[in-house]
Amino acid sequence: SQTIHQWPATLVQPVGSPLSLECTVEGTSNPNLYWYRQAAGRGLQLLFYSVGIGQISSEVPQNLSASRPQDRQFILSSKKLLLSDSGFYLCAWRRQGNTEAFFGQGTRLTVV
Amino acid sequence: LAKTTQPISMDSYEGQEVNITCSHNNIATNDYITWYQQFPSQGPRFIIQGYKTKVTNEVASLFIPADRKSSTLSLPRVSLSDTAVYYCLVGRNQGGKLIFGQGTELSVKP
Numbered sequence: 402s403q404t405i406h407q408w409p410a411t412l413v414q415p416v417g418s419p420l421s422l423e424c425t426v427e428g429t430s431n432p433n434l435y436w437y438r439q440a441a442g443r444g445l446q447l448l449f450y451s452v453g454i455g456q457i458s459s460e461v462p463q464n465l466s467a468s469r470p471q472d473r474q475f476i477l478s479s480k481k482l483l484l485s486d487s488g489f490y491l492c493a494w495r496r497q498g499n500t501e502a503f504f505g506q507g508t509r510l511t512v513v
Numbered sequence: 514l515a516k517t518t519q520p521i522s523m524d525s526y527e528g529q530e531v532n533i534t535c536s537h538n539n540i541a542t543n544d545y546i547t548w549y550q551q552f553p554s555q556g557p558r559f560i561i562q563g564y565k566t567k568v569t570n571e572v573a574s575l576f577i578p579a580d581r582k583s584s585t586l587s588l589p590r591v592s593l594s595d596t597a598v599y600y601c602l603v604g605r606n607q608g609g610k611l612i613f614g615q616g617t618e619l620s621v622k623p
Binding site (some may be wrong): 435444447460489491493501502504509 | 562
């Protein structure tokens with residue numbers, strides 16, 4: 402069976418500090434991978450998606466970046482966090498050609 | 514990608530049937546309609562998907578009229594545990610972007 406791991410569950414970081422959130426998928430190959438952010442009481446905002454290793458599409462210009470160094474690994478990064486980067490970050494995957502997406506447990510990031 | 518419009522919120526009582534309608538006037542021929550459910554502090558979870566007419570599973574039913582410009586998610590006899598945000602998505606089953614709208618916040622009361 403397929404599983405998705407996302408960590409850490411919670412994170413408190415000072416403004417200006419770097420960020421690295423990691424997401425890995427097991428039990429499948431060549432998945433589509435996604436990073437979303439959800440502010441309190443709001444919908445899911447698509448940040449990045451990837452259809453293959455090294456292929457990253459950015460949806461929202463910001464101080465975040467994403468990388469996919471391996472087929473089932475997706476990393477969200479920032480060199481300097483802003484207060485507005487606070488939120489609930491979700492990683493997701495889905496098979497090529499399938500609309501059903503599977504989400505990780507999320508990381509609640511608080512920038513102070 | 515077709516834009517979707519849903520009510521921001523809905524209230525219901527336990528045991529009632531709840532119908533949430535989503536408008537997608539610009540749906541393309543190859544687009545499918547998919548609904549997700551999200552509880553607080555969790556990622557969304559797939560509920561149901563359809564292309565036309567009616568689809569039913571153990572959780573919900575999805576009604577899609579002939580013109581496919583809207584769809585209705587039907588939750589039979591809701592319980593308190595159905596309190597969640599429900600998202601309607603429209604898109605092709607070909608990977609790539611997966612865009613969620615604002616969703617409908619359903620509150621089920623005793």
